Amino acid sequence: MKIAIIGCGAAGIMAAITAKRLNKNLQIDMFDANKGIGKKILASGNGRCNISNSKITSKNFIGENPDFVNxxxxxxxxxxxxxxxxxxGLLLDEKESGKVYPLSNEAKSVTNLLELALKNLDVNVYLEHFIKDIEKVEDKFVVKTHEFEYKNYDKVLISNGLGAAPQLNANESGLDFASKFGHSYxxxxxxxVGLQTDNNYNGKLQGVKKECLVSLFVNNNLEQEIFGDVLFTSYGVSGFAILDISQLAVLNLSSYQDxxxxxxxxxxxxxxxxxxxIQSLLKTVPNQRVVDILTGMVSNKIAPVLLDICKINLDTKANEINAKQIKAIAYQLNQWKMKVVDTQGFAHAEASGGGVRTVEVDNKTYESKLVKNLYFAGEVLDIVGNRGGFNLHFAWASGYLVGKSLAK
Incomplete structure (x- = not known):
């Protein structure tokens, strides 16, 4: 039996290794546009490779039907x-948070061992091969690059991800292939991903970083709260708390919600x-400017912007400020609101949301319900995980189930 796997990421690699271990007689050909396998594996966890998470549940995923992952x-x-x-031959380092890294603390050791496993199983890996089309002629598949046609495949797995990190040759060709076979997405x-906001002071706060509580409002309704690092940037905000809350924020932004x-x-x-x-602090130095006193509480970049938002003159002294203005400062520091207008885009995103609709895919075999012997796994599906190794774990898990199906 002859099998083609489009994409040498975590899902595709896991599928190939699992299938070949179960059935040594398979011929498996893998295709990837990059010069090496597992480019997104190498990029995860800032090069340390946050490879999985030991505290994983379906609640760590969003999509049209998150229960699909169960x-x-x-x-x-x-x-x-x-x-x-x-x-x-890979040993793991499980952190208290549930995040899991290779014991070597280096992503390259992961891809090296996966590459060796593929080689030992005689899996054919075709690198720098961008697949432009897949056809099904009678009951066989044909895989086409710009120069070659690879024919007579009994089964095909589409696992080449979506558009996050185009600098790693990420693209949405998987959706084009899916559409051609009648799938919707x-x-x-x-x-x-970082969030762009509509404030006119973004540049003034660039570089300010603090642990904060971030609340997400959709159409003025509170939807989520996350505590963590917030980094102010020239375009808006980033940092771990923002990346986490961006998932729900951007999902709603994409459907034109406020x-x-x-x-x-x-x-x-x-x-x-x-x-x-604040009132007590101001009383201790009545003749100093409020803006200078506030730098004892917040960054010296925040203090002048804070007063500007509260419509308080920068030269105002502590003994000149009234109770109403003090309350306005406190309120702003407790609820500094910003309207989200866009994101930093796929080039700066760690993952992609959306994708092939899971209602059209079998959740036990990951075979298409529309086309026999066509499979999907990993990011190309409409499932996206939280930050912390969840996306990679879904790629491994979906690839494992596909591998079992491919072997039969």
């Missing part, structure tokens, strides 16, 4: 993944207590 997570849980890693959008975020600089202090603390 069977894959049950069949290929973290223990199963750990066992697979040991089988290729949900619109794609950048996920785990999306705002509110940043609470002091989440452990309510605005009344914060107001009292």
């Amino acid at each position: 069977f894959a997570l049950k069949e290929f849980d973290f223990k199963a993944f750990e066992k697979f890693c040991k089988s290729i 949900n619109p794609t959008y950048p996920s785990l 999306v705002k975020i509110a940043i609470n600089f002091f989440p452990k202090i309510n605005k009344n207590d914060l107001s009292d603390q």
Whole structure:
């Protein structure tokens, strides 16, 4: 039996290794546009490779039907993944947070061992091969590049991801192939990405970083709250808390909802207590400018912008400010609202949302319900995980189930 796998990422590699281990008689040909396998694996975790997460559930995913992942997570849980890693000689380092890294702390060791496993199983890997078309002639598939045609495939797996990180040759050709075979897909959008806001002061706050509570409002309704790092940038905001909240923010933004975020600089202090603390601070140095005094609480970049938003003159002294103005400062620090207007795009996104509709794919075999012997796995499907190794784990798990199906 002859099998073609489009994409040498985590899902495709796992499918190839699993299938070939179960059936040595398979001929498996893998195709990838890059010069090496697992380019997104290499890029994950800032080069350290956040390879999985030991605390994974379907709640860590969004999409049209997040429950689609349940069977894959049950069949290929973290223990199963750990066992697979040991089988290729890879030891893992599980952090208290649930994040999992290779013990070597280096992504290259992961791709090296996967490459060796593919080689030992006689899997054919065709690199720098951009697939432009896939056809089905009678009951066989034909895979086409610009120069060559590869024929007589019994089964085909589309696992070449979506558009996040185009600098790594990421593209949405998988959706084109799916559409050609009658599949529909949900619109794609950048996920785990910085957010552009409509404020006129963005450049003034560039480089300010602080742990804050970030609240997401969709059509003025509170939808989510996340605590973590916030980094102010020239275009808006980034940082871990923003990347996390971006998933739901951008999903709603893509359907033209009104999306705002509110940043609470002091989440452990309510605005009344914060107001009292500011008032007490101002009383200690009545003849100093308020803007200078506030730098004892917030960044010296934030203080002048804060007063500008509250319509307080920068030369105002502590003994000149009134109670209403102090409350306005406290309120702003507790709920610094910004309207989200765009993202930093696919080039800066860690993952893509949207993709092939899961209602058209079998959740146990990952075979198309529309075309026999056509399979999908990984990011090309309308499933996207939270930051922290969840996306890679879904790629491994879906690839594992496909591999079992390909072997039969």
